[in-house]
Every structure is written in structure tokens, then in C-alpha cells.
Amino acid sequence: MEELKLTSEWDKTFPKSNMVNSRKVMFRNRYGIMLAADLYEPKTAAGRLPAIAVCGPFGAVKEQSSGLYAQKLAEMGFLTIAFDPSFTGESGGFPRYVASPDINTEDFQAAVDFLSVQENVNPEHICIIGICGWGGMAINAAAIDTRVKATVAVTMYDMTRVTAKGYFDSEDSEEERYQKRAAMNCQRTVDFKNGEYKRAGGVCDPLPEDAPAFFKDYYDYYKTNRGYHKRSLNSNDGWNMTSALSFLNMPILQYSGEIRSAVLFVHGEKAHSCYFSRDVFSKLTGDNKELMIIPEAVHTDLYDNVDIIPFDKIAKFLQRNF
Template identity: 70%
Template sequence: MEQLLVQEWDKTFPKSDKVDHKKVTYKNRFGITLAADMYVPKSATGKLPAIAVSGPFGAVKEQSSGLYAQELAERGYLTIAFDPSYTGESSGEPRYVNSPDINTEDFQATVDFLSVQDNVDPERIGILGICGWGGLALNTACIDTRIKATVSSTMYDMSRVATNGYFDSANTEEARYESKKALNAQRIEDFKKGEYKLGGGVVDPLPEDAPFFVKDYHSYYKTERGYHKRSLNSNGGWNVTGGLSLMNTRLLQFSNEIRSAVLIIHGEKAHSCYFSKDAYANMIKDSKYTDNKELLIIPNAVHTDLYDQKNIIPFDKIDSFYKTYLK
């Protein structure tokens, strides 16, 4: 059955007159149809370098990933911003499931699709992941040798936060056991009801004592700045039992074997900055492939600044990075 995709412009950012835009679909190896926005520089000729973009974790392509994709298309790249499996306009039932394996495959399937486009040079493909999809982009770079350059922006390691809690505050066997116990009990409740409990959407209204990072998320997902009706984070969130697969699968296990180029970007004041610092340190530890790896910390920037603040997101640096390694 053909998927009906929204054709009118319903992004959280204005449409550029410098690029052509269209909706595309393609399948991943799990048989899920991914829906994506393709951005192509106007009057582009020949085979172009291409970049696949996704994230943040719980967002849709009409939000931050689309903004990144459109901006990079203005700079000469063919780009795709895609909805992950089970979310947005992509297929997959039940809705709002996450999976480290399937979501890594989503990036790889997008590379498959890009590799066979007539106007793409398959030897010049990169990927870019935002927030939790920054960690998944790095995880994809661990396995996919076709990817020549990877950027992660304001990165989350979702398996780490699911396993250890925020700021590693629940990093004990006992805490993990209690979490697993609760999630497995929820599986029984879901099975009885025939529907899946959702959680993780941004709280609204904000409690007065909400920590800054919760206010930071609210300022994006729950306001005109970034709200989108198909966004999990703007609404009810994920199928909560998905945390079990994240707890049982360690992302970035082989990150120090990535031979291709990697640029990790994070805001200095972001609550999540420790994810990028630790991921970079682990990536270059005992590695023979360090010359093309870089950690860039943006002074004074908080987590969601790198979602949509074009005066803070270092697009010139990202562009020069891709130009260096996608050649």
C-alpha cells in the first residue's frame, strides 16, 4: 500500500529558495518504509556529495534534522532528512518503538538509497546525527565502511542514559534491576491492554522546580519554536518498554575502530556534554585512526542551541569538514 505523505510545507523552519525539495520513500532491511525529505541544490549538475541526517531522538524530519539538511543543501550537498522507523511518516507497527539495531539500520538504509541515485557520488556519502541520533550516527560509522565522514551534534549515548540514568546517577546493578523489573511489568500491562504505554514526551506545563535541561527541552519542543504535531517529544513520547533493548545493547562498542572521519560537536553549557567528551575519548583510545577525529566544544551553548540556532550551529565548520573528507 502506498504511503500518503504530507506534501505541503509543514516544517518548523522557513523554506529555502536556494534548494529543490521533495518527499521520498525507501525500505530498510526490516521491511519498514522510511519517509524522508530530499534537498537538492538548485541547478545542481553532475554527481553530488550526499549527507543523510536524522535526530534528535524523538523528533521528526520537519524539525532540527530538516533544518540541518536544508542548510547543507544550500552549501552544495544532496541531503536527506528521514523519519526513523516507527515514527513520523515512516511505517512500522506498533508506533513509537526505538531499537538500537533497527535505528542503526535506518542510517544504513539511507546510505543504500543515496548510493543508487543518479545525481549522487556513492564514494562521497556522509551522515549527521543530532542528540540521540548523534550516538546512532557514530554507531553506524562503526559498522558501515561506505560512510566517509560522520558528524554528531549535541550527542546523546542513548544506551548509556537508559542503563545508567541521567548523569550516571543510577549506575548500579541494583538500580538497573529495579528499572528492568518495572519495564518488564509494564510489558504485561501492555499485553493485557493491547496497547503500549508512552512516556518521555516533554512535560507541560513545566513544574516550577524543573531542572534547567527540562526547561531547555520545553523551550524547543513545546513552543512555536520547535513544536510539531508528529514529534514524539512534542507530544506523548516513546513506547516506554523500548528502554529494555537500549539497556541490553551497548552503542559505540567499537568506536575506536572507526577509520573514517568524525567530527563531534557539543555545547559547553549543555547538560549532555559529557556524552560527547567521553565518546571522543573512547574513540581515540588505543586507536590507530586519530588524525581525522575532532571534538569541537561551542562556548556557552546549551543542548537545544544546536537544534536550531543557526548563529550558534557551526555550519561553516561542518561544511569545511565534509568538503575535506567527501572528496
């Protein structure tokens, strides 16, 4: 049995709310990995509440953006959890700092497992929210988990698409994918010889003068007091260099067009990543799917800018689609 070491201090990148009670919880996914989460509950809670599981962004931890979303929505009457995915943050799993399109989709389902059996949760009113790369994982979970009544994907990335095809599909060729495979498999041999997994590095620091604008946006969040956290991969040494191998071979969102439950996409108008949400939204059917574009917002604005994150819209959408 893997023992998790959970901090008892408030070490979030956002202030603690006086309207919400919070505590640490743990639950296991079907791969046997123990996940750590922060549970937020409105202090005025009574009876069985609607519940939300939140995760993301990709390379972040629950003390950052996902915790902010969870706490804010708890203030609005939901019971929420923000969890660290397998192999990262305070959650278990070895080796560390690995992402998996399968296991990380399962992490969302394990969060639904946990919420479904809580005495103060209405199991018919469970929703999920994924931010950035976990927005794609959340959509993937919604495609397989019929217990999920509604899903919100915020500033979404499809990590399998961007890994296999590059940004804006600019590397969508057999040769470029082959070169990526060759480099990562060579690194596997090196890692095996060394007995450790080399890290890919987090957000670029220092930034080159000609860095794209979205690189600067990531730096402004992950490398400054605004969003830095000591357990965040993007704030520090990043994922294992070989972590992206499975993303080259296992595209998520194959069956996103078959999702019957409600889905809301929220994306910034000026986000470099907005095409991910637009493209997936175009595949969805039914009258319970929405795409909300936030004027002038860039990708990272929806991580923590509470002045433009549409929490009221998100809450009303979830309540309307239970």
C-alpha cells in the same frame, strides 16, 4: 506492502529556502520497514553531488531540526535527506513509537543504501549527521558501515548509556537497573492485556518549578512555536513506556574506537550532555577526528540556532574528508 501517507504541504518548523528544491522520497531498510524522507537538492546542482543523510534529535521528526540541517547543507552544495526513523513520523513500522539501538542504526545504513544508487550522487562521497540521540546512532553506524566517509555527531547522546546508567552515570548499579527492568516488564504485561502500548509522555508539561535547566530547554523547543510539531514524539505523548528495554541490554558504541573514517563532534559548552561527546571522542584514534565545543551553548541551542550552529565548519570538515 505498507503504504505511507506523506503530507504534500510544507509543515516544517523552519522557513523554506528559495535556493533548494525539495521532495518526498521513500526507501526500505533491511527489516522491511519503509522509511520516509525529505530530499533537498541545490537548485544549481550539476553532476554527481556529495550526499548527507541526517536524523534526530531523539523523539523528533524530520520537519524539525534534521530538516533544518539538511536544507542548510543543501544550500551549501550537498544533496541531503532528512529522514524519520522506523516506527515514527511519516515512516512505517509497527508497533508505533518504538526505538531500537539495532534498527535505528540500520536506518542510517538504509539511508546510505538509498543515496548510494542515486544517479546524481557520488557514492564515494556519502556522509551522515546525527543530532542528539541520533548522534550516538550515527557514530554506531560509522563503526559498522565502511561506505560512510565522514560522520558529524551534534549535541550527542548515548541513549544506551543514559538509559542503563542514568544522567552522569548516577544510577549505575545492578539494583537500579533491575528496578527499571521490573517496571518495564510489568508494563509489558499490562500492555498485552490492554492490546495497546502505553505512551511514556513527551517533554514534561507543565514544568515543575524545580525542573532542571535542561528540562526547561527541552520545553522551550518542543512545546512552543519554536519547535513544536504535531508528529513529534517529544512534542506530544512520547515513546512507548517499554521502548527503553532494549537500550538497557544493548550498549552501542562498543567498537567506536575502531572507526577509521572521519568524525566531528559538535557540542555546547554548557550542555548537560557534553560528557557524552567528550567521552566517545576520547576513544577515537587517528588524525581525522575532531571535537568542537561551542562557547556558552546549551544542548538545544544546536537544534535550531543558526547563529551558532557551525554550518561552515561542518561543510568544510565533510568536504575535507571525502
